[in-house]
Each structure stands twice: as structure tokens, then as C-alpha cells.
Amino acid sequence: MKILLTGFEPFGGETINPSFEAIKQLPDCIGSAEIIKVQLPVSFESSGPVLTEALETYQPDAVICVGQAGGYSGIAVERVAVNLRDATAADNCGIAPEDQPVIAGGPDAYFSSLPVKEITAALKHHGIPASVSNSAGTYVCNNVMYTLLHLIRSRNLPIQGGFIHVPYSMEQAAHKTSSVPSMALEHMTKGLELAIDVLIHPN
Numbered sequence: 001m002k003i004l005l006t007g008f009e010p011f012g013g014e015t016i017n018p019s020f021e022a023i024k025q026l027p028d029c030i031g032s033a034e035i036i037k038v039q040l041p042v043s044f045e046s047s048g049p050v051l052t053e054a055l056e057t058y059q060p061d062a063v064i065c066v067g068q069a070g071g072y073s074g075i076a077v078e079r080v081a082v083n084l085r086d087a088t089a090a091d092n093c094g095i096a097p098e099d100q101p102v103i104a105g106g107p108d109a110y111f112s113s114l115p116v117k118e119i120t121a122a123l124k125h126h127g128i129p130a131s132v133s134n135s136a137g138t139y140v141c142n143n144v145m146y147t148l149l150h151l152i153r154s155r156n157l158p159i160q161g162g163f164i165h166v167p168y169s170m171e172q173a174a175h176k177t178s179s180v181p182s183m184a185l186e187h188m189t190k191g192l193e194l195a196i197d198v199l200i201h202p203n
């Protein structure tokens, strides 16, 4: 089994993105699964093409895309991606689309094909705060989740795919002037390992 994990480059004035930092710490093999790690740009225009290329290159059996959700207090296992780009801040290329579709003519929304409830339960069982989230927002993370699920559906690929948001790391929170929730990177990495374990050992 081959599992592709994607994280993002830093954005919004941060010097790290905990999504990719947590993925970097994953081993290259978990059980029988090979773990492939790819960093995506925080760009509405190029995140989709980079993801598509990774899918074509590695032909994974499952894909978990991960992103930072600053202000969240736990890991959010995303259930829904919507066909909407509506940014309140520019991406790393200076683009801030408003009320635009991710894919013109695409369905309004897709559901994650990951077992979101099982993953959430596994994390909680191991003491990692987690919940199912019903909105991945309308920024680049939602853009990537929608693109992934559209690719899987439109090409009829035998791939499980979805998205997980992680909070700020403790280091990021320590550098802020006001108090914000955070999580240790090790716990995020552990959470991703648990999610992978759920995929390797389905009920």
C-alpha cells in the first residue's frame, strides 16, 4: 500500500507550516505502507497542479492532505470540500479570489472518502484532541481537498482521499503576542500515524 501525505509551505507571515513539519517526522514506512511526503504551495493556481502531478507520479492507494488551521484547539478531520474559492487574505502568489469556483461546472461539494469518524475516534482514544469538521473553509486547503476529490471522482481512481487540519504548533503560539491554542508537533505526527493506521487496518 502506498499513502501520499501532503502538507503546505508556510503562509500568512509564519516561518513554518506545522502541516508539513508534522509530515516530515513520519517514518518512510508504517506497517506495510510506504509513506510519500509532498509539500504543496499555498497558491490557488498551482496547488492543484502540484497535487495532480504527485498523484500521477506516485499512484497512491490513499491520500491525506494536511493543512494549518490557526486558532483551532485540536485536529480537525474534514468531511466536506466545497466548489468555492473565497479568500479574505491573499495566497503566497498575491491572489485572493472571491466567489469563484475551484472547478467551473464541478459539483457543489464532495465528501471525504476517508473514514472520518473512525480516524477521529482513534485520535481521541489515544488522547489527541480531534473532531470531525464540516467545513474546510474557502481558502487554499479547501481548494486542495476539492481538487483531490474531483480528480478521484472524475478519473474514477481507486483512491481514498481527504483532508486533515492541524492547529498552530507550540513554537508558533509561543511567538504570538496574544494567547492562541496550539499542539506539540509530535502529537500531530502521532495523530497522522494513527490516521494512517486506520487506513491500513480498516474495520
Ligand code: PCA
Binding pocket: 008, 011, 017, 019, 042, 066, 067, 068, 069, 136, 137, 138, 139, 140, 141, 142
Ligand atoms: N492552511 C490554509 C492554506 C494552507 C494551510 O496550511 C487553509 O486552511 O486554507
